[in-house]
Amino acid sequence: MTDIQVLEAVGEPTRLAILEMLKDEPRTVGVLASALPVSQPAVSQHLKVLRDAGLVRSEKDGARRIQHLDPDGFRLLREWVDSFWDQALEAYRESFRQADESDDPGGG
Amino acid sequence: MAMDPVVKLVTVPTAPEKAFRRFTEEIDAWWPRRSHSVFEASCVAVRMEREVGGRLYEVSESGEESTWGCLTAWDPPRRVAFTWHPGREEATAQSVEVTFRAVEDGTEVRVEHVGWEKLGDAAEETRSGYDRGWDLVLKRYVASLGKR
Numbered sequence: 001m002t003d004i005q006v007l008e009a010v011g012e013p014t015r016l017a018i019l020e021m022l023k024d025e026p027r028t029v030g031v032l033a034s035a036l037p038v039s040q041p042a043v044s045q046h047l048k049v050l051r052d053a054g055l056v057r058s059e060k061d062g063a064r065r066i067q068h069l070d071p072d073g074f075r076l077l078r079e080w081v082d083s084f085w086d087q088a089l090e091a092y093r094e095s096f097r098q099a100d101e102s103d104d105p106g107g108g
Numbered sequence: 109m110a111m112d113p114v115v116k117l118v119t120v121p122t123a124p125e126k127a128f129r130r131f132t133e134e135i136d137a138w139w140p141r142r143s144h145s146v147f148e149a150s151c152v153a154v155r156m157e158r159e160v161g162g163r164l165y166e167v168s169e170s171g172e173e174s175t176w177g178c179l180t181a182w183d184p185p186r187r188v189a190f191t192w193h194p195g196r197e198e199a200t201a202q203s204v205e206v207t208f209r210a211v212e213d214g215t216e217v218r219v220e221h222v223g224w225e226k227l228g229d230a231a232e233e234t235r236s237g238y239d240r241g242w243d244l245v246l247k248r249y250v251a252s253l254g255k256r
Binding site for chain 1: 130200
């Protein structure tokens with residue numbers, strides 16, 4: 001999956017609600033759909049997006065398929081956010097160095 | 109949420125007032141627009157409306173705006189906080205809090221980027237000021253779980 005895929009996967013309210021529910025406990029598509037104001041096929045489609053993004057895993061339990069959060073996907077998401085702010089804050093800090101070097105008599 | 113908060117610390121060689129002003133009022137002077145925006149190469153400006161409820165947004169070459177979030181706290185020179193949903197639906201916003209603390213070498217700036225488990229707290233802060241729908245969808249869904 002790509003960073004963009006993960007960000008788009010978590011950026012939709014129904015998918016976010018699905019992730020919140022799976023955080024409590026793994027569930028089947030049917031149970032998820034019964035708790036959401038969208039159809040079961042719609043929930044299945046959202047789950048596919050979440051699986052493709054690496055955030056959800058599907059496991060067989062007898063005749064059922066249980067949806068789980070995938071910690072690897074969240075680790076990647078967190079790493080992306082971490083890197084995002086590393087870069088932003090480096091630019092922020094750099095802006096003070098440049099100000100110092102420009103010898104601004106107004107106090108920088 | 110399964111994603112723990114991200115906390116970053118950086119110390120800048122200036123007083124908190126200036127550190128705060130640079131982060132907020134002067135955000136356009138340093139924010140890495142090309143890599144950290146929705147419009148990317150077309151992003152020409154980043155703006156922060158400096159009050160609770162104010163928008164944090166970017167502007168494109170053609171004048172189009174994309175809102176990244178809204179301020180939930182404005183407390184110069186100590187603290188600024190905002191919801192965070194660049195390129196995403198407001199209902200999926202996360203939360204960013206930036207605090208500024210005087211230290212011997214200048215100011216320690218702390219950025220905390222929180223996932224969704226603290227959205228409820230941020231929602232309480234914004235609720236008194238104005239109507240924001242970003243928390244309503246999520247709260248509705250989560251509340252529906254209580255009936256199960």
